Amino acid sequence: MFGQRNVDPNPGTHYRCERVSAVNGQYFFSTREGTLEGPYFTRVDAIHGIDAYINRMQVASALYALAGR
Known part of the structure; x- marks a missing residue:
């Protein structure tokens, strides 16, 4: 999957996983930020x-x- 967040300086490839x-x-979940x-x-x-x-972020x-501002 190809995607870029607003805070990412360069385009990147993100792979979907569980x-x-x-x-x-x-049970735990992992975030893009690595937590x-x-x-x-x-x-x-x-x-x-x-x-x-996601809502908090x-x-x-x-x-x-x-x-x-």
């Missing part, structure tokens, strides 16, 4: 956590943009 993983019965978020009790909770993480980006 973002949710299980470690010792707990591992969790733990969650179930895979469904981790998937909901992904949605919440979008709000933080919007606030950052407003502060830079």
Whole structure:
């Protein structure tokens, strides 16, 4: 997959992969920034956590943009 985020200086290739993983019965998801978020009790909770993480990042980006005015 070819894509570029606004903060990326150069175009890059991003490969889709499973973002949710299980470690010792707990679930985590990985981010583009290279962090591992969790733990969650179930895979469904981790998937909901992904949605919440995306929303937090979008709000933080919007606030950052407003502060830079």
